[in-house]
Amino acid sequence: MTEDVTKIVRKKETRRAAEAGGESAGAYNTVNQMYVQEKFHAAQGHGFAAEQANDLHDQVHGKQVHKGLGDDNAKDGPDRMVNGKWIQSKYYADGKRAIDACFRDGGKGTLRYVDQNNEPMRIEVPSDDMIYNKAVARMQEKILNGQVKGVSDPAKASEIVQKGNYTYKQARNIAKAGNIDSLKFDATNGAITAASAFGVSAVIAFGTSIWQGDSPKVAAKNAAFCGLKVGGTSFVVAVLSGQLLKAGLNSAMVASTEAIAAQLGPKTCAVIANAFRSGAPIYGAAAMRSTAKLLRGNIVVAGLTVVVCSTFDVADIVRGRISATQLAKNLSITLTSVAGGSAGWVGGAALGTLVAPGIGSMIDLLLRVKGQPEIFR
Structure with missing residues (x-):
């Protein structure tokens, strides 16, 4: 019995790891889009x-x-x-x-x-x-x-x-929120992002299932379930993020994110900003503005991801399927996972560039979906 329980727990943990990988890839692409679309x-x-x-x-x-x-x-x-x-x-x-x-x-x-x-x-x-x-x-x-x-x-x-x-x-x-043309544009971007998130989470889920001894058939089923869940989440987050940006949410956060960038300082901001640039490096005020824009997108996407991922848990507690304690535990896991994923792709690339210039760009390349824009090009 203990073995079975241990196996179930391990499977849940590895499935969550696969979901986190896909969510991180989806968030990366959505933040890219938000950075570019602030020009709207x-x-x-x-x-x-x-x-x-x-x-x-x-x-x-x-x-x-x-x-x-x-x-x-x-x-x-x-x-x-x-x-x-x-x-x-x-x-x-x-x-x-x-x-x-x-x-x-x-x-x-x-x-x-x-x-x-x-x-x-x-x-x-x-x-x-x-x-x-x-x-x-x-x-x-x-x-x-x-x-x-x-x-x-x-x-x-x-x-x-x-x-x-x-x-x-x-x-x-x-360029505006709340109309058919705007929603179609965001939905198309969301579909591309969802495909990326689906691919990342499905590959991780399939690999971990095989390593844990599952048959290829079971592993494929796990991969499909995980990919669809994460892809759906990424699609919803991408569309909502686009609409909120056009409605002015990002503009409302300019002062707060620029204050955070000021606390980080121009040197740290330059490391973060240049980790995602393919062109000439930027420094000083330009790097601080770029980092602030990155922060705005990251805050919105992370917040929406937590809300969307928690929707099913909220529905379950309303139907009496889970307890309040379980809801709190699930929410804590979601918050930790989303925060870790967001910090990982930003900090990882920045640290790589700081230690050895060019490594950050390699991380950026590995994370980027073919055809998607770079954040700071």
Whole structure:
């Protein structure tokens, strides 16, 4: 009897370890998204939303998308790159203004945006027919005026100007909370995150089941159950996190998280921030702001994960299936697991970078799902 009880306890512990691994991977991807999407609150937030939404749409439809390309703020650099083509996104309500913004001297000079081959970048405008048609007509005028170097045929305007995957209104909606376009965008991101969490937890659960002597059939069943549970949790957390961010929750935490970053100090913040950067290192105030943004996302995601994971336990106590003592114990385990997972992927990468520069980036690479943006690119 003792052996059976010990075996049951061990199985619960290993299952929880598998769940924690998947939840950590899901949280990592969701915090990535929240970091990038804080830009949605800017004056031109719908433009950033359009870039993210178009990237996501192209990725889901099998195109090769280079994520986070516009985050380096390079002068006259591309906002997106799809299948090797550089794209400058101009989500204006007026097609004429969108094209004028692509030329120097307030629209009177030459085209600002050229690709690695010194050819015109693709200019992406909203998919509204009226906006697109005006944009093409304006580009034709620019070509005839000799403002597009290397291009003299006005018919080329329709090749340079391309429709985005979303209308101007949809882009504005995506940057806000509580509408269908916004929910669809967050749900698509959530599905990608859920797939990542499912994979991580299922692999861990399958391996531990085999090591404990279960048959492959039983191990596969355990892996599927664990993966579905964690994937579902990650999906809900990702969608709720996206909606709360757009509703302004992250903005409400700016002062508190910047105060925490100030307590950590610029050196510690630089270690944390640069652990997740693939570009040039940042220091001082920039590193502190980046760390504060990371903290905001981490707090929201960790809190929501605890709430979602505890929902079933709350339902069980209402139905009389578990005692208040068991509920408290389960909640304690969930809190410890979520806190440990959150601290693990942040602290692990930061410590790796501190001990040996480059190791933190390797941890980041191992945790990242293919196609997902890096937190601080």
